[in-house]
Amino acid sequence: MSTTLRQYARALYEITRDQDKAAAKKSVDRTFELLQSKGLGAKGAELLAEVERLDNEAQGRITATLRSAHRLDEEVVEKIEKMIRQRSGAKEVVLDKVIDKDVLGGIIVSYGDTILDMSLATTVDQLVEEIKN
Amino acid sequence: MSKTKDFIIEQIKERIADFKPSAKEKTVGRVISVGDGIAVVSGLSVVQMSEMLEFKTESGSVLGVALNLGEESVGAVLLGGFTEVREGAEVEATGRILEVPVGPALVGRVVNPLGNPIDGKGSIAAAAQYPVEKIAPGVITRQSVDQPLQTGIKAIDAMIPIGRGQRELIIGDRQLGKTAIAIDTIINQKGQNMKCIYVAIGQKESKVATILAKLEEAGALDYTTVVLAGASDPAPLLYFAPYAGCAMAEYFLDQGEDVLIVYDDLSKHAVAYREIALLLRRPPGREAYPGDVFYLHSRLLERACRLNKDYGGGSITALPIIETQAGDNSAYIPTNVISITDGQIYLEPDLFYQGVRPAINAGLSVSRVGSTAQIKAMKKVAGQLRLEAAQYRELAAFAQFGSDLDAETTAKLERGRRLFEVFKQGQYAPVPVAEQVIMFWALTSGNLDGVPVDKIGEFESGFRHFLNVSHSELLATLSAQGALNDEIIASFQSAIEDYKGTLNY
Numbered sequence: 001m002s003t004t005l006r007q008y009a010r011a012l013y014e015i016t017r018d019q020d021k022a023a024a025k026k027s028v029d030r031t032f033e034l035l036q037s038k039g040l041g042a043k044g045a046e047l048l049a050e051v052e053r054l055d056n057e058a059q060g061r062i063t064a065t066l067r068s069a070h071r072l073d074e075e076v077v078e079k080i081e082k083m084i085r086q087r088s089g090a091k092e093v094v095l096d097k098v099i100d101k102d103v104l105g106g107i108i109v110s111y112g113d114t115i116l117d118m119s120l121a122t123t124v125d126q127l128v129e130e131i132k133n
Numbered sequence: 134m135s136k137t138k139d140f141i142i143e144q145i146k147e148r149i150a151d152f153k154p155s156a157k158e159k160t161v162g163r164v165i166s167v168g169d170g171i172a173v174v175s176g177l178s179v180v181q182m183s184e185m186l187e188f189k190t191e192s193g194s195v196l197g198v199a200l201n202l203g204e205e206s207v208g209a210v211l212l213g214g215f216t217e218v219r220e221g222a223e224v225e226a227t228g229r230i231l232e233v234p235v236g237p238a239l240v241g242r243v244v245n246p247l248g249n250p251i252d253g254k255g256s257i258a259a260a261a262q263y264p265v266e267k268i269a270p271g272v273i274t275r276q277s278v279d280q281p282l283q284t285g286i287k288a289i290d291a292m293i294p295i296g297r298g299q300r301e302l303i304i305g306d307r308q309l310g311k312t313a314i315a316i317d318t319i320i321n322q323k324g325q326n327m328k329c330i331y332v333a334i335g336q337k338e339s340k341v342a343t344i345l346a347k348l349e350e351a352g353a354l355d356y357t358t359v360v361l362a363g364a365s366d367p368a369p370l371l372y373f374a375p376y377a378g379c380a381m382a383e384y385f386l387d388q389g390e391d392v393l394i395v396y397d398d399l400s401k402h403a404v405a406y407r408e409i410a411l412l413l414r415r416p417p418g419r420e421a422y423p424g425d426v427f428y429l430h431s432r433l434l435e436r437a438c439r440l441n442k443d444y445g446g447g448s449i450t451a452l453p454i455i456e457t458q459a460g461d462n463s464a465y466i467p468t469n470v471i472s473i474t475d476g477q478i479y480l481e482p483d484l485f486y487q488g489v490r491p492a493i494n495a496g497l498s499v500s501r502v503g504s505t506a507q508i509k510a511m512k513k514v515a516g517q518l519r520l521e522a523a524q525y526r527e528l529a530a531f532a533q534f535g536s537d538l539d540a541e542t543t544a545k546l547e548r549g550r551r552l553f554e555v556f557k558q559g560q561y562a563p564v565p566v567a568e569q570v571i572m573f574w575a576l577t578s579g580n581l582d583g584v585p586v587d588k589i590g591e592f593e594s595g596f597r598h599f600l601n602v603s604h605s606e607l608l609a610t611l612s613a614q615g616a617l618n619d620e621i622i623a624s625f626q627s628a629i630e631d632y633k634g635t636l637n638y
Binding site: 006110112113114115116117118122123126127130131 | 148149152154155156157158159160161162176177178179205
């Protein structure tokens with residue numbers, strides 16, 4: 001069974017966590033040498049993404065997306081961040097705010113595998129189904 | 134015009150007054166790759182085994198089932214819409230393990246393995262949703278099999294009797310009458326307080342259409358459901374079809390009813406499972422089947438059982454069908470299913486082409502429940518038949534040498550020939566048990582010894598017609614009592630003598 005990129009990333013992350021700068025640089029170089037020899041040399045970006053993901057996981061940090069039709073007040077955004085923290089159990093939430101006219105009103109919050117759909121667009125869809133039946 | 138507009142607005146306001154929008158929370162993933170009916174999905178970290186997934190496509194959502202739960206991705210089989218699912222499409226977990234609609238509304242309908250009607254007779258109002266996969270009832274909840282399942286086929290009811298709650302395998306090469314036995318059994322369940330389910334797995338749709346027409350003609354659709362996963366359906370539907378049929382049967386079992394379920398056939402089912410397993414990259418074993426192909430059939434057939442009184446007293450009788458290649462009963466799948474079932478009915482090509490139809494080899498066929506599943510009358514007359522059939526087969530080899538045989542051997546041979554003639558039976562013509570008992574009694578009591586062998590068939594149909602017309606109360610008494618006594622036997626004797634009097638041979 002060959003080692004996957006994810007496993008290399010995990011190995012690198014765990015080794016470099018407690019190392020000083022010089023040793024860490026050596027580890028990174030060695031990792032890239034290994035990847036090159038396995039023909040995975042071009043996958044640097046994926047390795048980086050995976051290491052970031054592991055770091056986020058370890059620090060209890062998650063990224064979330066907030067879609068709304070209009071800009072929301074700071075107060076509201078903070079409340080949403082708090083809700084996401086409670087639901088996901090994460091310590092820190094990096095919130096990406098997106099303005100999306102298709103939402104019509106309300107919000108759609110997505111983090112990890114979960115999507116919380118509290119948008120007007122979906123409510124209208126539900127209403128259409130209700131009337132059809 | 135504005136009055137109409139106001140009216141419409143009022144109507145709409147009323148309609149939506151009770152509407153309460155709900156915030157939806159859903160677990161999603163993305164399709165990484167899709168092909169050959171299999172989709173690999175990332176995300177979905179809390180999905181369960183066999184959970185139903187919805188793939189969002191431009192033309193609506195396509196259903197799939199999660200079958201491979203990996204560390205980084207989930208392998209799912211698509212239940213249709215292969216060309217519509219794209220890489221990168223959103224996949225939502227429904228939270229429901231694969232389930233099908235069940236209930237009395239399914240009786241008389243033709244459905245696909247997901248419970249959707251395909252007979253054009255409108256939608257089905259299901260009583261409940263039952264999970265497709267279920268753990269079979271345990272030892273304590275069961276009772277041993279002691280009620281007969283009358284197939285209406287003389288050879289089977291006499292020598293290889295089947296009981297309610299038994300699993301009896303029908304095995305043979307192609308075109309020997311395996312499905313015919315199953316259909317005749319279904320037709321014979323009219324008035325027997327049984328529900329029937331016919332699961333067609335990978336069958337030609339033309340064949341199923343013929344079967345449906347026959348069932349309708351015989352009035353069997355009043356108590357039969359057909360679950361169809363035809364030859365052109367995708368492998369996942371073929372894989373789920375028998376389990377879906379069993380779930381529908383379990384609804385009636387839970388109501389304390391008796392159900393007969395026919396799986397036609399499990400060889401195609403194993404092939405469909407092999408296809409899915411290979412596409413999911415599960416390691417192939419013997420004959421390229423995955424390692425758990427035994428479990429595939431054992432968990433299906435163990436759900437056929439007889440429950441004791443405390444659990445309703447219902448039963449599911451299973452008649453799985455296996456098609457062998459060139460009579461090879463020792464191949465992988467046939468031997469697997471033989472070891473799971475409570476007996477088998479072997480159909481042989483040699484017998485078929487000699488004109489012995491149904492082409493049942495009584496020597497190799499077995500019913501492990503045996504005479505416990507026969508009414509007393511049948512036990513009395515048919516007890517010796519199996520032995521006599523076996524002895525006849527041994528002697529028939531000597532018959533080729535012609536004349537130099539003693540009287541006893543000749544008598545045995547003559548009796549044996551008549552026995553085989555009596556066992557011959559046409560298709561779609563099941564015989565009620567009372568008439569079977571009378572025919573076997575006539576044979577074993579020597580009343581048929583004077584009838585020429587080639588006239589036995591004619592004699593039998595004529596005698597049965599005679600009994601139904603002039604002695605129907607005798608048949609009714611026998612059916613009601615289920616046992617023979619001297620009085621009934623004497624009545625038979627006089628009836629058969631009356632009938633013989635009308636013949637000219």
